Amino acid sequence: MNMIDFRRLERHEVTNVWQIERRETVHEVYHFAEGQLQLRPEFYDTRDWPEGEPELYTPILLECFDHGGVFLGAFSQDKLIAAGVVDARPVQDYPDLRQLPFLHVSHDWRGQKLASKLYALCKDAAQALGAAGFYISATSTRRTVDFYMLQGGVPTSQPDQALHELEPDDIHLIHRF
Known part of the structure; x- marks a missing residue:
């Protein structure tokens, strides 16, 4: 088994997050409707980051870093092989909270508790x-939303307006420590 080292990224390493292998087969996704989560069958065979996502989110991540x-x-x-990000700026509609805008683990490294370890380190930060x-504005896949709920996240029926406009199809959760 390989040794895993956890450390802070430097600014020039921020774009390395796009090297994380996002491959995933999805069979179910959540939708938030009528005040509750609803699970629906949807199939996606994701091979890479969605087209344009690195270009769209790199400036956002660099601004977050800065x-x-x-x-x-x-x-x-x-x-x-995995990364987690905590935005130091208060969330507009929830100023006592900080956004967790990024938490991903490369496909071949999933199932080894790396996401849980990174989440705990992000919580400390x-x-x-x-x-x-x-x-948390989470991709609506069952695996992702279930992970955040297992960590303590609770879906909110009152999402932050700006973050909801950026990602209207996401499931928006709050985790109070």
Whole structure:
């Protein structure tokens, strides 16, 4: 088994998050309707990041970094295999919370508790920033939403307006520590 090292990313490493292999087969997704989560069958065979996503989100991630965001990475032999990000800026409609805008684990490394470890490290970073919890705008796949709920996230029927406009199909959750 390879040794995994966790450390903060430097600014020049931020774009390395797009090297994380996002491959995933999805069979079910959540929708938030009538005040509750509803699971529906939908099939996706995702092979890579959606077209245009790195171009759209790289400036957002760099701005987050430049405003004190905490970028944590998991490395195997100096290769970034997972990353988590905590935005240091308060969420507009929830100023006591900090956004968790990014948490991904490379396909071949899933199932080894890396996401849980990164989530715990991100939680520590958010608490050090004075946050009372996380605001999470999660991809609606069952695996992703179930993970965040297992960590303590609760879907909200009152999403942050700006983040909801950015990702209207996401499931918006709040995790108060």
